[in-house]
Amino acid sequence: MKNIITASGYRKLKWLNILFFAEKPLSKKELTVAVECSLNTLNADIKLFNSTCPVELAHIYEEDRRLFLTAAPDINFDFLQAYMITNSDLFVLSVSIFNDDKLTIPEWAEKNFISPASFYLKLKEIDTFLARSRLILNNKPLQIEGNEINVRFYFSHLFIKSHPYSGWISDEISFEQINRFIQKFEAKMGVYFSLSSRMEYAIAICVCLTRIKQGYLADLTPEEQRTIDDIYMYYDSKTLDFSDLDQFLGEPVSLMERYIILNISFLCSFTDISLERIKFRIDYHKKFRNQRFILAEDIVTLLDGRLKETDTIKLAILDYLTRFTFVKKTNLILDVDHFSKKFIPDIITIEAILEKLQKYERHPDYTFIRDNKKVISAHLHDLFNVSLMNELFTQRLHVKVISKSGFLWEEYLKGQIRQHYSEEYLIFCEELDPKEHAPQYDLIISDAPVELSSQTKVLVWHVPPTKRDFNQLEQIIGARNV
Template structure:
């Protein structure tokens, strides 16, 4: 949750901006006071602070006829505004100084940032309370965050991810392009693909790890965590992944634990498996080596009550999400779901239903992470399930790829002929034959010439123009899907 990555006062201001940003009309101050749950004086102070510090070309809060409204540039999304607020928070500035290993004392930091030591002590109290919720400790001689090294890295990773793109790239010494070479190696070996946005998230997390390693802060694993290394390396042949693109930033090749850590933090990001075979392969890993996690996912997915045909993808999404808790045991460090504004999803499977399912496990020592994280896990599953159910109507339609030996114009002609018989309620056209970002999404190929494809997709060879027999074959396929 976002309140777990910025201080209470910062979260209050961000909530205020969220309400104004998505409001379709100006709001009375009293309406905003009730929504934000603060006093009139606090609201006025928050508005003044935001307007005094935020460039008007980004956003500005105006008052007109005792009503408030927010203006922002067309290209400014709320995520960007959120990144701006985080980047300009005291927590971010202090954390960045600590991440850069400045080793400043309180008087030195206060002088560098043009703030009185007395005022800075008040800010430190709120920051210290926030860090304590994440099981981290703020020391001040010099200013330093201490605790489990893995948790510290995840803390920095999430902070820098949420502040991007406004804050810019993490390091001046370590380039994104070089880290991306490793990510491409990871993708090729694992059979997955990162989107442009998730690629940046993974790159930021890797950059944090490399910086901490170079500064001498080594990752440490418990005996139980170390025991998982062999399983992963053997099953995925991880010893064949080339880390040379990352090693060049270090004085020596990174050790096994650090390589294992970098592989595991990929699960804090989202990626897509490029084939059904890879989905089944990765599910099989959990079933063989992480049986307790697999059992939990199997039980959770029963909440869908057979309302979707293909459960493999959503099952793997649940397993990948639960993998995030291998190291990170506390909600504050898992920051996926930001429930600021209203979500336009149906409430088919309620939060209460999901929470009741998880409650069965929270007292079991093998599932200790559920007790601390039930709220955030429930929120994640709520969105995942309901979005999946919305997609099911779309995915049940027949997805068709049209291929013509004569090229694009003839493909468009065949599409036009098919549209005279079937609307999008029955059939959807797919453009890519071999997409790089995901598995092929078509169920059927229609071509005016025999074709061979790597997948097991059914191919109908049509005439041009199509005959009644051609349409009859297509109709039989559509009817068999019971659309």
């Protein structure tokens, strides 16, 4: 987040975050020390926030010389963060540039009711920020220039981080139209986007389409263009239907732009719907991106055998490293939330991850590591430690109970099983054929034979269960060493 807004905006978000999660009112001195600003600056920030932010959204109060923040119960800090970004000068200016308004400085200042002198001061800070992202602010007219891929990722991240407060970003193409393409993408690639990540991918696609329609086309290096053939051949992407996106452009999306739209999916999170699909995608990296595969294999060794199934986390690492195919600079990879209050144990330390990355950073095939060590290590730290905590959960036997007599009989069987095994040993699963994820159960218990396309083991029980039935279950649980 520090790299998506200006220094003054980041300072405000920092003290807002402290107040948002504070368990008691804080003194102004505590805040000024924490955010490294003067008392006058803090007072000015708070006054501006209270005068512009709707009281029903959030408000800062002072009582007995101590500050506390109240916020609506239906918003979290991410929403408040989106509000702050949406109301920043950088966001307003970026929307104008994204819409290709082509305004001069005097025209923009007049339209936004600010004096040219004050606007010049703001532009200086914005220009400094953009320079860190290897972008240039051109003043005649106002335009963000640089590598087109970097420009698109800049807009995508800005609009994603400002959502949902800012709303949808285009009046010309709807979320529903882009979502129809995403649904086809899911079916073709064997993945699923959650409701929130689906919106993120839709925003990124909308940015690409808008820039294409405005005439700002991507310019890839020969090496980057060669990756198009690899992906299209392996995933048979030529059969993916782009007609919903073609309709907006009034012409077919070019091969190069199709690849970019596919590749930006890795900036979002999605779930593979089967273990077979996970292995299929891992094999792609092994065959066509072997250097990336070698790095992921080495990183996984940090787990030291503490996970029974490592393909899922290995693919998560490969997908994350794919983000650096085009985007080479940390400032444009903004998925590490500097503000989230995390409760993750330090099972695998960032230091251990950094030590592993340092082995590769000077190798010519891994040049992206040197600039991005901190953001990569932070991401892997969270990924590893969450996975290790999940392992305690996944080690338990996950059971789906099915009865030919219906729900009441299923609940009866669950009650009988629960008399013998607590949740420390066995967890019941509700969905037989989930549409969002791969099946979460290890075993099916049914009072009649069932046919499944998967290889899941099925125990056919009696109602009420017999000693023989429970002996079968005991053998399965005992073999798991829970």
